[in-house]
Amino acid sequence: MDVDALLLSRLQFAFTIAFHIIFPSFTIGLASYLAVLEGMWLVTRNEVFKTLYLFWLKIFAISFGMGVVTGVVLSYELGANWSVFSAVAAPVIGPLFAFEVLTAFFLEASFLGIMLFGWKKVGPGLHFTATVLVAIGTLISAFWIISANSWMQHPTGFATLPNGDLIAVDWFKVVFSPSFSARFAHMTLAAYLTTALVIGAASAWRLLKDADESESRMSLRMAIGMFAIVAPLQLLVGDISGKSVERLQPAKLAAIEAFWDTRTEQPFHIAAWPDRAIAGNRWEISIPKLGSLLTGGSTQAEITGLKAFEPQDRPPVAVVFWAFRLMVGLGLAMIGLGAWGAWLCWRSAPERSRLFLMAAVAMGPAGFVAVIAGWMVAEVGRQPWVIYGVLRTADAASPLLAGQVSLSLLGFLIVYAIIFSVGVLYILRLIAEGPVAGSHEPVDDDRAPGSALAAMPEDPG
């Protein structure tokens, strides 16, 4: 495969997976939120919880559908653009994807039908069971996908056949590779934070117009609770995940921190301009010794630098360095928002602070940006390997021509621009309408009550 086709294939996969990851990182948290809302309604019979449930269920259904559509594309791309990877690694990684479909996707798809169409038919108890099963299904889905990706980050439990193909010799080690548990916890918490930020932003948006709307006041407080507890927890889990990177993928860690020389007393670079051409940083703003302390637990810890690896084995540094700082910066902002919100809840009422509400609205997309930045750190930091230490990305691609990949990439750009724009604008309009008590009662025109259309104003123009 020529270099241009390889680069285009990588761009295409990066583009399509960046679009896809937006939806599962939202629906994983939203499914659990729906289960909490329905459980609270069952226990308290407070109508606010029911109204919120029915409102967010519509958005969940649309997001779930868009997640499925954008996810199917990726499996086709594995065959079309990365056929060597598929042929070599399928005996190991293929079953993980199959388990994801069989145990998670079917669970979600089956019981989503009951969530949408069966509340009166099955009664409150069984309907709640269906909601909980869908929430569990989204977590099982994350389990298998993170398992497959963690195996690519640090492959264990496999053997290489004489023809170069890989086979699993210990499935437990394949599924639970060393970085899996920390990465699964990190991704799940990221999904919960992403959802909480969207719910917080939607609630704040409504409260800026009407500070007394009971549904939005409740959902804002629930979102603040998530920021306040989960954002600091995410910092701790992220640190554990980072420690496993230092142990298992030292080149990635060196790229994250822009360490070039192996030494003790590594500085922590707050900002820098790493340049592979000079094997160093063109400029840097640093705190002495803090890098060794944060990554190795002691200022005297020796941390491996990028020069310990051959130039052809080093990942792109600037992208990884800055994506990591973007993710951590947004994480710190989430902790700040949670602390601010908790303080407002304790002192008075968060809906009375317009400044806080505007900050919550502004932070609405922060979870998505942080998730994509985190995936860039994980995936670009693994380069030049697609399976770390086993198969190079350049050797994993299909024998395609640059023109062929350009055509498919152009097609994806056009189709995604249309579908994504329409889908997201529609979700944003639904969110802007907000949860309205009694919106599921019959309406006197031909729009079905309870449908997404019924939530729209009669004359949207």
Added chain:
Amino acid sequence: MPAIIEPPPEPGARLAPLWKRLAWFVGIAVASTTVVAIVAYAMRAVLPSY
């Protein structure tokens, strides 16, 4: 027009017998799974075979 997303039963409304509710539960789940399976096999059918 009936609701597409079905709201919960009205407060105080009599629920159907348990066997009937369980039958709906299993029926909707199986129907949903069947739809997924049909779509999956339809997509598989468009893949070229080598």
